Amino acid sequence: MSSILKGSRTFSKDSVQETGNIPRINDPAPDFTAITTQGEISLSDYRGRWVMLFSHPSDFTPVCTTEFVSFAQNYERFRERNVSLIGLSIDSVYSHIAWVRNIEELFGVKIPFPIIDDLGFKVANKYGMIQPGVSDTSAVRAVFIIDPEQIIRAIVYYPPQVGRNTNELLRLIEALQTADKYNVATPANWHPGEAVIVPPPKTVKEAEDRLKQGYNCKDWYFCYRDLPERRR
Template structure:
Protein backbone atom coordinates (compact mmCIF):
# COMPACT_ATOMS: atom_id res chain seq x y z
CA UNK A 1 0.00 0.00 0.00
CA UNK A 2 1.42 3.40 -0.94
CA UNK A 3 1.52 6.26 1.49
CA UNK A 4 -0.73 8.22 -0.87
CA UNK A 5 -3.57 5.81 -0.04
CA UNK A 6 -3.30 6.29 3.71
CA UNK A 7 -5.82 8.67 5.26
CA UNK A 8 -5.98 9.90 8.82
CA UNK A 9 -8.90 11.26 10.81
CA UNK A 10 -8.61 14.73 12.34
CA UNK A 11 -9.10 15.89 15.91
CA UNK A 12 -12.21 17.97 16.58
CA UNK A 13 -13.70 16.87 13.25
CA UNK A 14 -16.49 14.32 12.73
CA UNK A 15 -15.19 10.80 13.19
CA UNK A 16 -15.37 8.67 10.03
CA UNK A 17 -18.74 6.97 9.77
CA UNK A 18 -18.92 3.19 9.57
CA UNK A 19 -21.43 0.39 9.13
CA UNK A 20 -19.63 -2.73 10.26
CA UNK A 21 -20.25 -6.36 11.14
CA UNK A 22 -19.31 -7.12 14.76
CA UNK A 23 -19.58 -9.93 17.27
CA UNK A 24 -22.75 -8.18 18.51
CA UNK A 25 -24.29 -7.76 15.06
CA UNK A 26 -24.12 -4.73 12.78
CA UNK A 27 -22.90 -1.50 14.36
CA UNK A 28 -22.74 2.05 13.02
CA UNK A 29 -21.20 5.18 14.45
CA UNK A 30 -24.71 6.60 14.70
CA UNK A 31 -25.59 3.83 17.17
CA UNK A 32 -23.35 5.55 19.71
CA UNK A 33 -24.85 9.02 19.38
CA UNK A 34 -25.38 10.51 22.84
CA UNK A 35 -22.55 8.44 24.33
CA UNK A 36 -18.79 8.58 24.33
CA UNK A 37 -17.06 5.84 22.38
CA UNK A 38 -13.59 4.34 22.67
CA UNK A 39 -12.78 2.63 19.36
CA UNK A 40 -9.56 0.64 19.45
CA UNK A 41 -7.80 -1.60 16.97
CA UNK A 42 -5.43 -4.49 17.41
CA UNK A 43 -3.19 -6.22 14.85
CA UNK A 44 -4.68 -9.71 15.03
CA UNK A 45 -6.69 -12.17 17.10
CA UNK A 46 -4.89 -14.79 19.17
CA UNK A 47 -1.82 -12.63 19.77
CA UNK A 48 -0.41 -12.24 23.29
CA UNK A 49 -0.10 -8.45 23.57
CA UNK A 50 -3.60 -7.95 22.17
CA UNK A 51 -4.95 -10.51 24.59
CA UNK A 52 -3.62 -8.55 27.56
CA UNK A 53 -5.12 -5.35 26.18
CA UNK A 54 -8.54 -6.87 25.64
CA UNK A 55 -8.52 -8.20 29.18
CA UNK A 56 -7.54 -4.71 30.35
CA UNK A 57 -10.44 -3.09 28.52
CA UNK A 58 -12.83 -5.76 29.80
CA UNK A 59 -11.66 -5.27 33.38
CA UNK A 60 -12.43 -1.54 33.15
CA UNK A 61 -15.65 -1.80 31.15
CA UNK A 62 -17.74 -0.76 34.15
CA UNK A 63 -15.56 2.32 34.69
CA UNK A 64 -16.13 3.36 31.09
CA UNK A 65 -19.85 2.64 31.36
CA UNK A 66 -20.07 4.85 34.45
CA UNK A 67 -18.65 7.65 32.30
CA UNK A 68 -21.34 7.12 29.63
CA UNK A 69 -18.78 5.50 27.38
CA UNK A 70 -19.01 2.39 25.20
CA UNK A 71 -16.12 0.21 24.01
CA UNK A 72 -15.67 -1.10 20.48
CA UNK A 73 -12.74 -3.23 19.32
CA UNK A 74 -11.53 -3.89 15.78
CA UNK A 75 -9.16 -6.09 13.84
CA UNK A 76 -8.84 -7.38 10.30
CA UNK A 77 -10.15 -10.81 11.19
CA UNK A 78 -13.50 -12.54 10.74
CA UNK A 79 -16.39 -12.60 13.18
CA UNK A 80 -15.80 -16.31 13.72
CA UNK A 81 -12.17 -15.63 14.60
CA UNK A 82 -13.24 -12.89 17.04
CA UNK A 83 -15.78 -15.20 18.68
CA UNK A 84 -13.23 -18.01 19.03
CA UNK A 85 -10.66 -15.61 20.49
CA UNK A 86 -13.13 -14.11 22.99
CA UNK A 87 -14.15 -17.60 24.07
CA UNK A 88 -10.47 -18.58 24.42
CA UNK A 89 -9.80 -15.55 26.63
CA UNK A 90 -12.72 -16.46 28.88
CA UNK A 91 -11.69 -20.14 29.05
CA UNK A 92 -7.98 -19.50 29.66
CA UNK A 93 -8.06 -16.34 31.75
CA UNK A 94 -11.56 -16.20 33.19
CA UNK A 95 -12.21 -12.79 31.58
CA UNK A 96 -15.42 -12.25 29.62
CA UNK A 97 -15.25 -9.84 26.67
CA UNK A 98 -18.41 -7.77 27.07
CA UNK A 99 -17.97 -5.35 24.16
CA UNK A 100 -18.35 -5.88 20.40
CA UNK A 101 -15.42 -6.41 18.04
CA UNK A 102 -15.58 -5.20 14.45
CA UNK A 103 -14.68 -7.77 11.79
CA UNK A 104 -12.97 -5.51 9.27
CA UNK A 105 -11.97 -8.00 6.57
CA UNK A 106 -12.38 -5.34 3.87
CA UNK A 107 -10.17 -2.95 5.90
CA UNK A 108 -12.73 -0.21 5.19
CA UNK A 109 -12.90 1.04 8.77
CA UNK A 110 -9.18 0.56 9.36
CA UNK A 111 -8.33 2.66 6.31
CA UNK A 112 -10.79 5.41 7.24
CA UNK A 113 -9.18 5.70 10.68
CA UNK A 114 -5.58 5.52 9.48
CA UNK A 115 -4.97 2.17 11.14
CA UNK A 116 -3.11 0.71 8.13
CA UNK A 117 0.34 2.27 8.13
CA UNK A 118 3.13 1.39 5.70
CA UNK A 119 6.33 0.75 7.60
CA UNK A 120 4.43 -0.53 10.63
CA UNK A 121 2.14 -3.12 9.09
CA UNK A 122 0.67 -3.38 5.61
CA UNK A 123 -1.67 -6.26 6.38
CA UNK A 124 -2.87 -5.61 9.93
CA UNK A 125 -4.26 -2.66 11.83
CA UNK A 126 -1.72 -1.04 14.13
CA UNK A 127 -2.62 -0.44 17.76
CA UNK A 128 -4.73 2.70 17.58
CA UNK A 129 -7.23 4.19 20.00
CA UNK A 130 -9.84 6.86 19.28
CA UNK A 131 -12.07 8.69 21.75
CA UNK A 132 -15.25 9.99 20.11
CA UNK A 133 -17.68 12.28 21.91
CA UNK A 134 -21.51 12.01 22.07
CA UNK A 135 -21.80 14.24 19.00
CA UNK A 136 -19.60 11.98 16.90
CA UNK A 137 -16.58 14.30 17.07
CA UNK A 138 -13.12 12.77 17.33
CA UNK A 139 -11.57 14.19 20.49
CA UNK A 140 -8.40 12.15 21.05
CA UNK A 141 -6.36 9.53 19.23
CA UNK A 142 -3.13 7.68 19.86
CA UNK A 143 -1.15 5.12 17.86
CA UNK A 144 1.14 2.49 19.39
CA UNK A 145 3.82 0.24 17.89
CA UNK A 146 2.99 -3.37 17.21
CA UNK A 147 5.26 -4.59 20.00
CA UNK A 148 3.91 -2.63 22.97
CA UNK A 149 0.60 -2.70 24.79
CA UNK A 150 -1.47 0.29 25.80
CA UNK A 151 -2.32 1.62 29.25
CA UNK A 152 -6.09 1.32 29.57
CA UNK A 153 -6.03 3.43 32.74
CA UNK A 154 -4.70 6.33 30.66
CA UNK A 155 -7.78 6.22 28.43
CA UNK A 156 -10.02 6.31 31.50
CA UNK A 157 -8.03 9.32 32.73
CA UNK A 158 -8.19 11.15 29.37
CA UNK A 159 -11.93 10.53 29.12
CA UNK A 160 -12.47 12.03 32.59
CA UNK A 161 -10.26 14.99 31.65
CA UNK A 162 -12.17 15.61 28.41
CA UNK A 163 -15.50 15.50 30.21
CA UNK A 164 -14.21 17.91 32.86
CA UNK A 165 -12.91 20.31 30.21
CA UNK A 166 -16.24 20.24 28.39
CA UNK A 167 -18.30 20.80 31.52
CA UNK A 168 -16.18 23.53 33.11
CA UNK A 169 -14.46 25.12 30.09
CA UNK A 170 -11.00 24.51 31.52
CA UNK A 171 -7.81 22.66 30.61
CA UNK A 172 -6.06 20.00 32.67
CA UNK A 173 -2.33 19.78 33.47
CA UNK A 174 0.03 16.86 32.96
CA UNK A 175 -1.28 13.63 34.46
CA UNK A 176 -4.32 15.40 35.90
CA UNK A 177 -6.57 13.30 38.11
CA UNK A 178 -10.16 14.08 39.16
CA UNK A 179 -10.20 16.36 42.20
CA UNK A 180 -6.96 18.12 41.33
CA UNK A 181 -6.73 21.76 40.30
CA UNK A 182 -7.43 22.69 36.68
CA UNK A 183 -5.95 25.32 34.37
CA UNK A 184 -7.93 28.45 33.57
CA UNK A 185 -7.84 29.42 29.88
CA UNK A 186 -5.35 32.27 29.35
CA UNK A 187 -6.62 35.79 28.62
CA UNK A 188 -7.29 36.64 24.99
CA UNK A 189 -6.65 40.39 25.21
CA UNK A 190 -4.13 42.75 26.80
CA UNK A 191 -6.87 44.21 28.99
CA UNK A 192 -7.83 40.79 30.34
CA UNK A 193 -4.17 39.95 30.96
CA UNK A 194 -3.77 43.10 33.05
CA UNK A 195 -6.50 42.09 35.48
CA UNK A 196 -5.90 38.34 35.57
CA UNK A 197 -3.93 38.47 38.84
CA UNK A 198 -6.91 40.10 40.59
CA UNK A 199 -9.53 37.56 39.55
CA UNK A 200 -9.08 35.18 42.49
CA UNK A 201 -7.27 32.37 40.71
CA UNK A 202 -4.06 30.62 41.77
CA UNK A 203 -2.02 33.13 39.81
CA UNK A 204 1.49 32.35 38.54
CA UNK A 205 1.65 34.64 35.53
CA UNK A 206 -0.84 36.27 33.17
CA UNK A 207 -0.98 33.12 30.99
CA UNK A 208 -0.79 30.54 33.79
CA UNK A 209 -3.48 30.37 36.45
CA UNK A 210 -5.20 27.46 38.14
CA UNK A 211 -8.31 26.92 40.20
CA UNK A 212 -10.11 24.16 42.07
CA UNK A 213 -13.50 22.88 40.99
Protein backbone atom coordinates in the same frame (compact mmCIF):
# COMPACT_ATOMS: atom_id res chain seq x y z
CA MET B 1 -2.93 -6.79 -8.93
CA SER B 2 -0.60 -7.98 -6.18
CA SER B 3 -1.90 -9.78 -3.12
CA ILE B 4 -0.95 -10.25 0.53
CA LEU B 5 -1.32 -13.45 2.52
CA LYS B 6 -2.46 -13.27 6.14
CA GLY B 7 -2.80 -16.69 7.65
CA SER B 8 -5.09 -18.61 5.32
CA ARG B 9 -6.63 -15.43 3.87
CA THR B 10 -5.53 -13.50 0.79
CA PHE B 11 -5.92 -9.73 0.54
CA SER B 12 -5.52 -7.43 -2.41
CA LYS B 13 -3.09 -4.58 -1.84
CA ASP B 14 -5.61 -2.45 -3.70
CA SER B 15 -7.94 -2.86 -0.70
CA VAL B 16 -5.42 -1.09 1.55
CA GLN B 17 -5.42 2.64 0.88
CA GLU B 18 -2.61 5.02 1.73
CA THR B 19 -2.74 6.73 5.12
CA GLY B 20 -3.02 10.29 3.80
CA ASN B 21 -6.70 10.46 4.72
CA ILE B 22 -6.24 9.72 8.41
CA PRO B 23 -8.91 11.77 10.22
CA ARG B 24 -7.63 14.47 12.52
CA ILE B 25 -8.55 15.79 15.95
CA ASN B 26 -11.78 17.82 15.78
CA ASP B 27 -12.81 16.21 12.47
CA PRO B 28 -16.19 14.48 12.30
CA ALA B 29 -15.69 10.78 12.95
CA PRO B 30 -16.22 8.79 9.73
CA ASP B 31 -19.45 6.85 10.01
CA PHE B 32 -19.50 3.14 9.29
CA THR B 33 -21.72 0.09 9.48
CA ALA B 34 -20.01 -3.20 10.32
CA ILE B 35 -20.54 -6.77 11.44
CA THR B 36 -19.32 -7.40 14.99
CA THR B 37 -19.36 -10.07 17.66
CA GLN B 38 -22.58 -8.44 18.89
CA GLY B 39 -24.27 -8.13 15.51
CA GLU B 40 -24.35 -5.24 13.04
CA ILE B 41 -23.58 -1.79 14.41
CA SER B 42 -23.20 1.71 13.00
CA LEU B 43 -21.20 4.48 14.60
CA SER B 44 -24.26 6.71 14.32
CA ASP B 45 -26.04 4.34 16.76
CA TYR B 46 -23.74 5.71 19.48
CA ARG B 47 -24.58 9.40 19.07
CA GLY B 48 -25.05 10.91 22.54
CA ARG B 49 -22.32 8.73 24.06
CA TRP B 50 -18.56 8.90 24.10
CA VAL B 51 -16.90 6.15 22.06
CA MET B 52 -13.45 4.64 22.30
CA LEU B 53 -12.81 2.94 18.96
CA PHE B 54 -9.60 0.95 19.09
CA SER B 55 -7.80 -1.45 16.77
CA HIS B 56 -5.43 -4.31 17.53
CA PRO B 57 -3.02 -6.13 15.20
CA SER B 58 -4.47 -9.63 15.43
CA ASP B 59 -6.58 -12.08 17.42
CA PHE B 60 -4.83 -14.83 19.38
CA THR B 61 -1.73 -12.74 20.09
CA PRO B 62 -0.36 -12.25 23.62
CA VAL B 63 -0.13 -8.45 23.89
CA CYS B 64 -3.60 -7.98 22.38
CA THR B 65 -4.96 -10.56 24.80
CA THR B 66 -3.60 -8.64 27.80
CA GLU B 67 -5.19 -5.46 26.45
CA PHE B 68 -8.59 -7.06 26.00
CA VAL B 69 -8.48 -8.55 29.49
CA SER B 70 -7.68 -5.08 30.87
CA PHE B 71 -10.39 -3.35 28.83
CA ALA B 72 -12.93 -5.93 29.99
CA GLN B 73 -11.86 -5.61 33.63
CA ASN B 74 -12.29 -1.83 33.40
CA TYR B 75 -15.45 -1.95 31.30
CA GLU B 76 -17.69 -0.65 34.11
CA ARG B 77 -15.33 2.29 34.72
CA PHE B 78 -15.72 3.28 31.08
CA ARG B 79 -19.48 2.80 31.17
CA GLU B 80 -19.78 4.98 34.30
CA ARG B 81 -18.22 7.76 32.21
CA ASN B 82 -20.74 7.27 29.38
CA VAL B 83 -18.10 5.62 27.18
CA SER B 84 -18.80 2.73 24.80
CA LEU B 85 -15.88 0.54 23.70
CA ILE B 86 -15.61 -0.82 20.15
CA GLY B 87 -12.71 -3.06 19.11
CA LEU B 88 -11.45 -3.88 15.62
CA SER B 89 -8.90 -5.99 13.80
CA ILE B 90 -8.43 -7.37 10.29
CA ASP B 91 -9.92 -10.70 11.32
CA SER B 92 -13.24 -12.41 10.73
CA VAL B 93 -16.08 -12.40 13.22
CA TYR B 94 -15.51 -16.16 13.59
CA SER B 95 -11.91 -15.56 14.67
CA HIS B 96 -13.12 -12.89 17.12
CA ILE B 97 -15.71 -15.25 18.60
CA ALA B 98 -13.18 -18.05 19.03
CA TRP B 99 -10.69 -15.65 20.61
CA VAL B 100 -13.09 -14.11 23.13
CA ARG B 101 -14.22 -17.62 24.11
CA ASN B 102 -10.57 -18.56 24.58
CA ILE B 103 -9.97 -15.47 26.74
CA GLU B 104 -12.91 -16.39 28.94
CA GLU B 105 -11.66 -19.96 29.27
CA LEU B 106 -8.05 -19.02 30.08
CA PHE B 107 -8.56 -15.85 32.13
CA GLY B 108 -12.13 -16.06 33.39
CA VAL B 109 -12.97 -12.72 31.75
CA LYS B 110 -15.93 -12.06 29.45
CA ILE B 111 -15.44 -9.51 26.67
CA PRO B 112 -18.56 -7.30 26.97
CA PHE B 113 -17.99 -4.95 24.01
CA PRO B 114 -18.31 -5.56 20.24
CA ILE B 115 -15.32 -6.35 18.01
CA ILE B 116 -15.60 -5.38 14.35
CA ASP B 117 -15.00 -7.90 11.56
CA ASP B 118 -12.91 -5.82 9.13
CA LEU B 119 -11.54 -8.37 6.68
CA GLY B 120 -12.26 -5.90 3.87
CA PHE B 121 -10.34 -3.04 5.58
CA LYS B 122 -13.46 -0.88 5.30
CA VAL B 123 -13.31 0.74 8.73
CA ALA B 124 -9.53 0.49 9.11
CA ASN B 125 -9.03 2.46 5.88
CA LYS B 126 -11.46 5.18 6.96
CA TYR B 127 -9.52 5.67 10.19
CA GLY B 128 -5.97 5.19 8.90
CA MET B 129 -5.42 2.13 11.07
CA ILE B 130 -3.36 0.33 8.39
CA GLN B 131 0.09 1.86 8.18
CA PRO B 132 2.36 0.28 5.55
CA GLY B 133 5.50 1.22 7.47
CA VAL B 134 4.35 -1.23 10.14
CA SER B 135 2.29 -3.80 8.21
CA ASP B 136 0.14 -4.03 5.09
CA THR B 137 -2.24 -6.54 6.66
CA SER B 138 -2.52 -5.70 10.37
CA ALA B 139 -3.97 -2.66 12.09
CA VAL B 140 -1.71 -0.69 14.39
CA ARG B 141 -2.79 -0.14 18.00
CA ALA B 142 -4.87 2.96 17.25
CA VAL B 143 -7.28 4.63 19.67
CA PHE B 144 -9.88 7.20 18.61
CA ILE B 145 -11.81 9.03 21.31
CA ILE B 146 -15.11 10.26 19.83
CA ASP B 147 -17.42 12.62 21.70
CA PRO B 148 -21.25 12.50 21.88
CA GLU B 149 -21.49 14.78 18.83
CA GLN B 150 -19.33 12.25 16.94
CA ILE B 151 -16.31 14.53 16.73
CA ILE B 152 -12.85 12.98 17.10
CA ARG B 153 -11.33 14.49 20.23
CA ALA B 154 -8.13 12.47 20.66
CA ILE B 155 -6.04 10.01 18.65
CA VAL B 156 -3.38 7.76 20.18
CA TYR B 157 -1.13 5.29 18.35
CA TYR B 158 0.97 2.53 19.89
CA PRO B 159 3.40 0.25 18.04
CA PRO B 160 2.64 -3.48 17.89
CA GLN B 161 5.23 -4.28 20.56
CA VAL B 162 3.71 -2.03 23.26
CA GLY B 163 0.44 -2.68 25.04
CA ARG B 164 -1.83 0.24 25.89
CA ASN B 165 -2.29 1.71 29.36
CA THR B 166 -5.98 1.41 30.23
CA ASN B 167 -5.73 3.81 33.15
CA GLU B 168 -4.18 6.46 30.92
CA LEU B 169 -6.99 6.11 28.38
CA LEU B 170 -9.54 6.53 31.17
CA ARG B 171 -7.63 9.59 32.41
CA LEU B 172 -7.62 11.05 28.90
CA ILE B 173 -11.40 10.67 28.61
CA GLU B 174 -11.96 12.17 32.06
CA ALA B 175 -9.71 15.11 31.17
CA LEU B 176 -11.66 15.77 27.96
CA GLN B 177 -14.99 15.56 29.78
CA THR B 178 -13.74 17.92 32.50
CA ALA B 179 -12.39 20.41 29.95
CA ASP B 180 -15.75 20.43 28.16
CA LYS B 181 -17.83 20.77 31.32
CA TYR B 182 -15.87 23.62 32.92
CA ASN B 183 -14.18 25.29 29.93
CA VAL B 184 -10.73 24.63 31.37
CA ALA B 185 -7.56 22.75 30.49
CA THR B 186 -5.77 20.05 32.47
CA PRO B 187 -2.08 20.20 33.39
CA ALA B 188 0.50 17.46 32.92
CA ASN B 189 -0.20 14.32 34.95
CA TRP B 190 -3.64 15.64 35.98
CA HIS B 191 -6.10 13.28 37.65
CA PRO B 192 -9.77 13.87 38.55
CA GLY B 193 -10.14 15.92 41.71
CA GLU B 194 -6.99 17.97 41.11
CA ALA B 195 -6.82 21.66 40.20
CA VAL B 196 -7.21 22.63 36.55
CA ILE B 197 -5.83 25.44 34.40
CA VAL B 198 -7.87 28.52 33.52
CA PRO B 199 -7.68 29.46 29.81
CA PRO B 200 -5.21 32.35 29.33
CA PRO B 201 -6.56 35.90 28.83
CA LYS B 202 -7.06 37.03 25.24
CA THR B 203 -6.90 40.81 25.70
CA VAL B 204 -4.82 43.29 27.68
CA LYS B 205 -7.87 44.14 29.81
CA GLU B 206 -8.46 40.45 30.65
CA ALA B 207 -4.78 40.08 31.54
CA GLU B 208 -4.98 43.07 33.88
CA ASP B 209 -8.07 41.64 35.57
CA ARG B 210 -6.87 38.05 35.81
CA LEU B 211 -4.72 38.47 38.93
CA LYS B 212 -7.70 40.02 40.75
CA GLN B 213 -10.08 37.13 40.12
CA GLY B 214 -9.06 34.91 43.03
CA TYR B 215 -7.31 32.16 41.11
CA ASN B 216 -4.05 30.55 42.19
CA CYS B 217 -1.81 32.34 39.68
CA LYS B 218 1.88 32.11 38.89
CA ASP B 219 1.47 34.99 36.46
CA TRP B 220 -1.31 36.58 34.39
CA TYR B 221 -1.24 33.77 31.80
CA PHE B 222 -0.80 30.83 34.21
CA CYS B 223 -3.59 30.31 36.73
CA TYR B 224 -5.07 27.28 38.46
CA ARG B 225 -8.56 26.86 39.83
CA ASP B 226 -10.27 24.23 41.93
CA LEU B 227 -13.37 22.44 40.68
CA PRO B 228 -16.48 22.02 42.86
CA GLU B 229 -15.91 18.27 43.25
CA ARG B 230 -12.20 18.59 44.05
CA ARG B 231 -11.10 16.03 46.65
CA ARG B 232 -9.71 17.59 49.84
